[in-house]
Amino acid sequence: MPDLTPNGATGGTSGGTGVEETRIVTRRLHDRVDDSWTLDGSLASGGYEVLRAVLAKGDAADVQEQVKLSGLRGRGGAGFPTAQKWSFLPPNSFPRYLVVNADEGEPSTFKDRMLLELDPHQLIEGITIASYAVQCNLAFVYVRGEFALGHERLTRAIDDARGKGFLGKNILGSxxxxxxxxxxxxxxxxxxEETALLESLEGERGMPRIRPPFPAIEGLYAKPTVVNNVETLSTVPHIMQMGGEEYAxxxxxxxxxxxxxxxxxxxNKPGNYEVELGMSFRDLLYGLAGGIREDRKIKFFIPGGASSQWLTGSDEHLDAPLDMDFVQQTFGVMLGSGAVMVFDETVDPVLVAWRLAKFFAHESCGKCTPCREGTGWVEKVLYRMSQGLGRPQDLDLLVSVGSNISPGLVNAPFVQTTICPLGPSAVSCVASIDKFFRDEVLTRLSNDAGVHA
Amino acid sequence: MSFFDDANLTKAREIVARYPRAKSAILPLAHLAQDQNGWLSQEAMEQIAELTATTPADVLGTCSFYTMLKRRPCGKLVVSVCTNVTCLVVGGPEVLDHLEHRYASEPDVTVEEVECLAACGGAPALQVNYEFHERVSPSSAEEIIEAYRSGTLRARTVSGASVA
Structure with a gap:
């Protein structure tokens, strides 16, 4: 009899290897497994105390300053400094909005879902503190539609928080x-994507906007808007508690x-692991996530969500630190949304590339021609390659099509012929198989051509 | 004739009032319509247009962009099976294949292939009316669906709302 109980999100289970997590944002959900998402569970473990202290101090500029000192960078994927984003809001222009991006959809990323389901009060506290810092009175949380439980718990948590005076009018008498x-x-x-999110929030089709104007100037309803990720805002109370310098x-x-x-x-142990940045991929994958099943070798891994280019199981790659700038400058990959997908030596990289291409082709909004048309062709060519029906020139054909979407096929920062980064993300897989598996793929293509000639 | 029943009409007006601009309420109202009716009909979109001061064409234009909005009748249970890369390499496509065949002629169950559900730590994963089930196999997936069909497990609505 299988376990029929619906699954909520869970954190990873680490330990025993000498490599430890550094649990700050995920502390409560590990400490209070039975009630971390409830008001009682939150209040019993320090919830809203930082909000109380911040409002009692009454210094919005100090919140901005602490976040600046902390060096906090956006946890959604782009890694833009949060305080800098806030500082772009034009002074004295009201109303202004804070929009929380909880539309976690980057393949293999499942941290925001966990934070929504297991610690919604921490997010609410972060939103309220951030709103206070940027002087905004109305915040929106755009929750991915598929997150039924997360939506339910967040909605309930907001009602509970309002009931306690943590939200609404005259919060805690401040x-x-x-x-x-x-x-x-x-x-x-x-x-x-933040501008598509704003379009969607306005009741439109989710198609990205051309920037400038940036959301900070003209965002939601053409008003100044800050868009921050769930994890970013969930971190803010801890920065205020520790102090920016200490966090940094x-x-x-x-x-x-x-x-x-x-x-x-x-x-062996997939899951969410909160670690201090700078840890190596090896410690993350072997020390925390339990190593590779059946002691196999890693053939390749995708270090930052489906949009990132890949790395391999080489020592050079495994020993690299989880440092956004280092991996970008050294290997041309992104830490992106913090999703690490690991594939052992049994996996066909062309099949994985095809499935990623299929995803991007499906999700392309259709606004820009290179992406709308290009992603479809990349998917078709990769499909025939994965089915043993490829042609010897197919790999170069893919690189050529990919270069029309993203000239040079470089990752992070993208070069793109499209409005948003979905197009160049779609061909990260092409660049990766060309970079790491070119000989293998070419041999296979010439064999396939022999078979099917 | 109102598409929304009285309780939902009140709820719909509350939803519209949350937003600085009424058009923002199109997606939430589309979810509400599906909660009530099981899919998003023309009549529903016409009333959503009225409530949001837009036109039925605006509502269709928006709603047709989003995969969760069903503009044709679908099963009471929508089963979303992920086959994106993590699920791909640990058996997701086999689950999808099994369920598609098993429920091919059962109109109350709609089986869909979907993109990453953010449950990769428990891959292969699926959702039944947006309730997560992780580490499924072809046979356990079928047992889970049967548990919903028999009422052993209580299903959410096709748009994922809890049923009291």
Whole structure:
């Protein structure tokens, strides 16, 4: 009899290897497994105390300053400094909005879902503190449509928080008003892109906008808008508690603090692990995630969500630190959304590339021609290659089509012929098989051509 | 004739009032319509247009972009099976294949292939009316669906709302 109980999100289970997590944002959900998402569970473990302290101090500029000192960078994928994003809001222009991006859809990323389901009060506290910092009175949380339980728990948590005076009018007697509206998406990966998200929130098709104007100037309803990720805002209360400088001592270089990495695929213990940035991929994958099933070798792994280019199981790659700038400058890959997908030596890289291409072709919104047309062709060519029907020139054909979407096929920062990064993301897989598996693929293609000639 | 029943009409007006602009309420109202009716009909979209001060064409234009909105009748249970890369390499496509054959002629169960559900730590994963089930196999997936069909497990609505 299988376990019929529906699954909520869970954290990873580490230990025993000498490699430890650094649990800050995920502490409560590990400490209070039975009630971390409830008001009682939150209040019993320090929930809303930081909000109380911040409002009692009454210094919005100090919140901005602490977040700046912390070096916090966006946890959604782009890694843009959070305080800098806030600082772009034009002064004295109201109303302004805070929009929370909870539309987690990047393949293999499952950290925001966990934070929504297991610690919604921490997010609410972060939203309220951030709203206070940027002087906004209305925040929106755009929750991915498929997250029924997360939506339910967040909605309930907001009602409970309002009942305790943590939201609404005159919060905790401070004179500050803040309301949160939860908005559910309805199934579209592209709505995780911030301008597409704003379009969707306005009741439109989720198609990205041309920038400038940036959302900070003209965002939701053409008003100044900050868009932050769930994990980013869930970190803010901890920064205020620790102090920005103290937080910045965690991590390495410009990658400060901790991040939650979603590890999946052929590891023995897939799950979410919160670690101090600077840890090596090897410690993450072997020390925390339990190594590779049946002691196999890693053939390749995708270090930052489906949009990133790949790395291999080589020592050079495994010993690289989880440092956003280092992996970008050294290997041309992204830590992106913090999703690490691991594939052992039994996996056909062409098949994985095809499935990723199929995903991007399906999710392309159709606004820009290179992406709309290109992703479809990339998918078709990869499909025939994966089925043993490829032609010797197919790999170069893919690189050529890919270069029309993303000239040079470089990752992070993307070069693109499209409005948003979905197009160049779609051909990261092409660049990766060309870079690491070219000989293998070419041999196979010439054999296939022999068979099917 | 109102498409929304009285309780939902009140709820719909509350939803519209949350937003600075009424058009923002299109997606939430589309979910509400599916909660009530099991899919998103023309009549529903016409009333959503009225409530959001838009036109039925606006509503269709928006709703047709999103995969969760069913513009044709579908089963009471929508089973979403992930086959994206993590699920791909640990048996997701086999689950999909089995369920598609098993429920091919059962109109109350709609089986769909979907993109990453953010449950990769428990791959292969599926959802039944947006309730997560992880680490499934072809046979356990079928047992789970049968548990919903028999009422052993209580299903959410096709748009994922809890049923009291």
């Amino acid at each position: 004179g500050f008003d803040c309301e949160i509206v939860v908005h559910r998406g309805a199934g579209a990966y592209i709505c995780g 001592k965690l991590g390495v270089n410009r990658s400060t603090g901790t991040r939650i990495f979603s590890v999946s695929g052929h590891v």
